[in-house]
Amino acid sequence: MTSSRIPGGGRLIDRSKPVSFRFDRVEYEGYEGDTLASALLANGVVGGFRSPILGRPRGIYSGGADEPNAFVEISAPWFDPIVAATTVDLVEGLVAESRAGIGRLPPSEGHVRSRPVEHRHVHVETLVVGAGHGGRYPAERSALRGERVIVVEQGRDLIGPSGSGGFPDGVTYLTRATALGLYDDGYVTVLERSSELDRMWHIRAKQVVLATGTRERLIAFADNDRPGIMLSLAASTYRAHGVRVGSRVVVFGVEPYVAGLNTLRREARVEIAAVVDVGRGERPLDPLDGVDVLHGWTVSGTDGTPELSAVHVRGPDGERETIECDALLVSGGRTPNLDLWRAIGGTVQFDRELGCFLPDEGPGWLSVVDGATGESVTRAEMYPFVPAEDYSRHFVDLQRDQTVADVAAALEGGLRSVEHVKRATYIGTALDQGRTSGVVAAEVVNALLGDPAGAQGPSNARPPYTPVSYDALAGPYRGDLLDPIRVTPIHAAHVERGAVFENVGQWKRPWYFPRGGESTDDTVARECLAVRNAVGAMDASTLGKIEVVGPDAPAFLDRMYTNRMSNLKPGSIRYGLMCGLDGMVFDDGVAMRLAEDRYLVTTTTGGAARVLDHFEEWLQTEWPGLRVFCTSVTEQWAVVALNGPRARDVLAAAGTHVDLAKEAFPHMTFRDGTVAGLPARLARVSFSGELAFEVHVSSSHGRHVWDALMAAGEAFDIAPYGTEAMHVLRAEKGYVIVGQDTDGTVTPFDLGMDWIVNPSKGDFIGRRSFSRPDTARPDRKQLVGLLPEDPEVLLPEGVQLVLQDTGRIPMPMAGHVTSSYRSPALGRTLALAMLKGGHAMHGRTVFAPLPEGTITAAVTPPVFYDAEGVRRDG
Amino acid sequence: MLLVPCPWCGLRDEVEFRYGGQAHVNYPTDPEALSDEEWADFLFMRDNPRGDFRERWLHAAGCRRWFNAVRNTATYEFAATYPPIAEPPARGSS
Numbered sequence: 001m002t003s004s005r006i007p008g009g010g011r012l013i014d015r016s017k018p019v020s021f022r023f024d025r026v027e028y029e030g031y032e033g034d035t036l037a038s039a040l041l042a043n044g045v046v047g048g049f050r051s052p053i054l055g056r057p058r059g060i061y062s063g064g065a066d067e068p069n070a071f072v073e074i075s076a077p078w079f080d081p082i083v084a085a086t087t088v089d090l091v092e093g094l095v096a097e098s099r100a101g102i103g104r105l106p107p108s109e110g111h112v113r114s115r116p117v118e119h120r121h122v123h124v125e126t127l128v129v130g131a132g133h134g135g136r137y138p139a140e141r142s143a144l145r146g147e148r149v150i151v152v153e154q155g156r157d158l159i160g161p162s163g164s165g166g167f168p169d170g171v172t173y174l175t176r177a178t179a180l181g182l183y184d185d186g187y188v189t190v191l192e193r194s195s196e197l198d199r200m201w202h203i204r205a206k207q208v209v210l211a212t213g214t215r216e217r218l219i220a221f222a223d224n225d226r227p228g229i230m231l232s233l234a235a236s237t238y239r240a241h242g243v244r245v246g247s248r249v250v251v252f253g254v255e256p257y258v259a260g261l262n263t264l265r266r267e268a269r270v271e272i273a274a275v276v277d278v279g280r281g282e283r284p285l286d287p288l289d290g291v292d293v294l295h296g297w298t299v300s301g302t303d304g305t306p307e308l309s310a311v312h313v314r315g316p317d318g319e320r321e322t323i324e325c326d327a328l329l330v331s332g333g334r335t336p337n338l339d340l341w342r343a344i345g346g347t348v349q350f351d352r353e354l355g356c357f358l359p360d361e362g363p364g365w366l367s368v369v370d371g372a373t374g375e376s377v378t379r380a381e382m383y384p385f386v387p388a389e390d391y392s393r394h395f396v397d398l399q400r401d402q403t404v405a406d407v408a409a410a411l412e413g414g415l416r417s418v419e420h421v422k423r424a425t426y427i428g429t430a431l432d433q434g435r436t437s438g439v440v441a442a443e444v445v446n447a448l449l450g451d452p453a454g455a456q457g458p459s460n461a462r463p464p465y466t467p468v469s470y471d472a473l474a475g476p477y478r479g480d481l482l483d484p485i486r487v488t489p490i491h492a493a494h495v496e497r498g499a500v501f502e503n504v505g506q507w508k509r510p511w512y513f514p515r516g517g518e519s520t521d522d523t524v525a526r527e528c529l530a531v532r533n534a535v536g537a538m539d540a541s542t543l544g545k546i547e548v549v550g551p552d553a554p555a556f557l558d559r560m561y562t563n564r565m566s567n568l569k570p571g572s573i574r575y576g577l578m579c580g581l582d583g584m585v586f587d588d589g590v591a592m593r594l595a596e597d598r599y600l601v602t603t604t605t606g607g608a609a610r611v612l613d614h615f616e617e618w619l620q621t622e623w624p625g626l627r628v629f630c631t632s633v634t635e636q637w638a639v640v641a642l643n644g645p646r647a648r649d650v651l652a653a654a655g656t657h658v659d660l661a662k663e664a665f666p667h668m669t670f671r672d673g674t675v676a677g678l679p680a681r682l683a684r685v686s687f688s689g690e691l692a693f694e695v696h697v698s699s700s701h702g703r704h705v706w707d708a709l710m711a712a713g714e715a716f717d718i719a720p721y722g723t724e725a726m727h728v729l730r731a732e733k734g735y736v737i738v739g740q741d742t743d744g745t746v747t748p749f750d751l752g753m754d755w756i757v758n759p760s761k762g763d764f765i766g767r768r769s770f771s772r773p774d775t776a777r778p779d780r781k782q783l784v785g786l787l788p789e790d791p792e793v794l795l796p797e798g799v800q801l802v803l804q805d806t807g808r809i810p811m812p813m814a815g816h817v818t819s820s821y822r823s824p825a826l827g828r829t830l831a832l833a834m835l836k837g838g839h840a841m842h843g844r845t846v847f848a849p850l851p852e853g854t855i856t857a858a859v860t861p862p863v864f865y866d867a868e869g870v871r872r873d874g
Numbered sequence: 875m876l877l878v879p880c881p882w883c884g885l886r887d888e889v890e891f892r893y894g895g896q897a898h899v900n901y902p903t904d905p906e907a908l909s910d911e912e913w914a915d916f917l918f919m920r921d922n923p924r925g926d927f928r929e930r931w932l933h934a935a936g937c938r939r940w941f942n943a944v945r946n947t948a949t950y951e952f953a954a955t956y957p958p959i960a961e962p963p964a965r966g967s968s
Contacts, residue, residue, distance in 0.1 A: 184877075185875070187875045204887075613892075620940045621930065624958070767905065769917070771910075
């Protein structure tokens with residue numbers, strides 16, 4: 001191989017600025033302005049690559065994003081697991097290693113430096129993709145109207161192929177930038193690579209102009225994948241880098257670019273050994289002094305060890321010749337580059353005259369200009385492959401190692417559509433997305449099926465246009481910026497106490513509060529016993545809170561909950577279930593009636609936004625006549641839940657004006673007053689079954705009141721407790737958690753909560769569905785308790801239950817475990833489960849067959865502790 | 875990403891909205907008077923035409939108001955928007 005640097009010339013490089021780099025552990029030198037590929041060619045390196053499946057030697061095949069062979073991993077100065085060498089700008093200290101089409105992920109993020117990424121969101125009147133001749137006019141015209149314009153150019157060439165000057169003011173010119181995808185209504189994503197960072201642009205454009213030009217098709221012939229064979233246009237690209245791709249070159253194709261060849265000969269001092277023209281010379285070629293033009297000839301094979309040393313050519317009458325050369329330039333003709341057009345739903349039509357697909361119908365905001373319209377395409381012939389006896393080395397998709405023989409095999413298997421052939425052969429699915437092979441593969445199908453050219457076009461194009469890293473897509477939105485983190489006003493106190501947190505939706509909630517080296521199980525057990533025997537404090541600020549206000553609020557809530565809320569007295573609280581129209585439990589919480597026309601309703605922590613949406617939807621779309629306003633006040637209130645027999649004592653010690661006596665302040669009522677000198681609302685609501693007070697204060701007072709309660713509680717052995725203990729305590733009492741014990745297929749009756757459904761109050765959401773045949777089935781899954789036979793054994797949550805352990809899989813499944821804990825109060829394990837016909841099965845035995853052995857459990861009512869409810873008054 | 879014409883806020887990115895399915899599937903005045911079949915039809919069955927479709931949208935991350943729209947399910951083009959309770963307009967007016 002004798003590709004090399006030309007002594008002079010090359011408008012893209014700066015010969016005064018040498019750049020050193022490493023490729024496959026060898027040091028080389030190039031110039032600023034080189035790509036990795038042009039610098040390799042300048043150093044005589046064309047091969048060194050391998051195909052991913054067959055392991056065949058491969059070389060640089062193209063001059064840009066079409067590249068199917070020359071892939072590298074970059075390890076310095078940044079990391080990229082796989083990228084085409086033809087698209088990598090040479091920088092000082094670049095370290096690259098060849099990769100056979102498949103990248104490797106680094107062991108962990110800490111080992112590599114990825115490029116910094118920023119995201120930018122902009123609106124423009126005009127976006128032009130491609131800075132060539134055709135894109136220039138619409139960009140300038142729009143800018144002269146004072147509009148915002150962005151021009152996106154994939155190359156780094158600041159002058160533009162047309163050789164003219166810069167753009168007028170108002171035009172943002174992005175070079176080394178790729179339009180990755182076009183989406184509805186002019187939404188375009190663009191990845192711009194500068195030397196410092198990658199910038200992902202999100203552009204909303206009034207009009208988008210595609211000046212994406214054409215690309216060259218390959219031709220499949222025997223051993224057409226040998227290093228030294230490349231697309232003919234690549235030779236011009238590398239000439240602009242001051243590089244010649246070989247010293248003695250053969251040109252083969254349907255449209256040998258003879259004009260370009262003269263320049264190649266003159267400037268790159270390349271010897272043209274022969275021009276092999278598929279055509280019979282109908283079209284006059286520009287004079288090419290002293291060069292053999294073989295009209296009607298084809299290339300039938302190549303030699304090399306492995307890099308190209310000769311091509312075998314065959315004449316129209318079967319005559320054969322061998323021509324020595326070190327480079328073969330191939331051109332199967334040009335195809336308008338319509339990938340972006342087709343990916344947004346633009347249609348194409350085959351033009352018989354030009355032998356290519358042209359844009360037809362597309363969205364109104366999108367237009368195609370210049371080469372992409374087919375205006376520079378001149379040849380009326382598709383020539384996908386050279387006819388031969390054996391097609392097993394006629395490569396159609398070099399990166400997928402797929403040949404004409406592979407396409408034929410897919411057709412013999414009965415496939416007819418190019419979409420099916422694509423999925424059988426994977427043609428067009430590699431990193432290069434079939435840039436050079438897509439149209440060729442479709443034409444191979446057409447030819448082998450005996451259909452006319454263009455009968456089927458290439459398979460669908462989809463974004464992204466070129467491979468894009470997850471780094472670039474994620475941009476800065478990773479780690480702490482991935483999703484908002486919500487913390488309560490008391491959060492800092494939990495951090496200081498060493499709480500372990502769990503995520504509940506976007507909230508950080510204390511999971512448990514270990515002391516010293518306490519294990520998770522020991523901590524949770526201690527916290528549970530503190531609540532049962534003394535007192536515990538939990539930060540319940542994350543509960544969803546909605547104020548429902550207006551003269552029709554009582555009637556509205558009667559329609560939303562399964563029970564009646566209109567007859568609740570001001571100062572009282574009622575637990576409520578909400579169902580969807582299908583009768584399935586949707587959320588739960590309590591309603592506190594603040595005044596005749598004012599309620600505060602609570603929701604599950606994860607359900608707050610959903611419930612507010614649900615309320616507003618019904619108010620706006622079905623009952624706009626109801627005079628009701630809903631306001632989220634979740635973040636306005638901090639809530640501390642004091643649970644345990646000493647809860648009353650703690651409140652008294654912290655200081656309150658509210659009369660806490662059992663008779664004066666009964667269960668399920670609330671009182672406004674003060675706690676620790678600050679305004680507070682006290683509510684007697686219990687999720688543990690113990691005497692309990694919720695202390696609601698303004699968010700800004702949350703931390704102060706928490707600290708005051710903890711200080712006052714010290715004398716009573718108060719323990720802060722987290723969500724895990726809260727879950728155990730409620731399970732001991734058989735209280736369900738919507739979303740854990742229910743899954744959107746569970747009715748209040750399935751939960752055994754018939755008492756909360758009040759059909760006498762009139763219609764409410766979900767009511768009609770309770771009498772649907774499916775909802776009224778007796779064998780529905782119903783909530784039960786489970787006590788494992790061995791009190792030490794914990795049933796895994798989610799495990800399936802069977803009534804008979806046959807020992808043979810499959811077994812008929814009867815239900816599943818929804819909650820399972822070690823209960824300190826019972827001194828044993830327990831579980832809640834949804835079991836078919838479970839309400840009638842108390843006392844029966846069920847089995848949980850697991851790989852490590854079957855767990856046997858007794859079915860019980862779901863309330864395990866204080867079934868009489870005597871503990872809630874303390 | 876579609877540009878959705880909120881009747882109160884103007885054109886906004888689709889990510890600000892929540893889709894509400896077919897419009898004019900009104901909650902029955904007396905659900906108890908419906909047969910199981912009629913109730914199931916109201917609950918589960920929706921049209922799925924190719925072409926103009928009257929559907930509901932919520933500007934969830936904006937003004938939080940529901941509206942109805944006539945949208946072509948093949949071209950995604952919005953022909954009209956109107957308030958949730960109103961009758962659908964003739965196509966094209968807005």
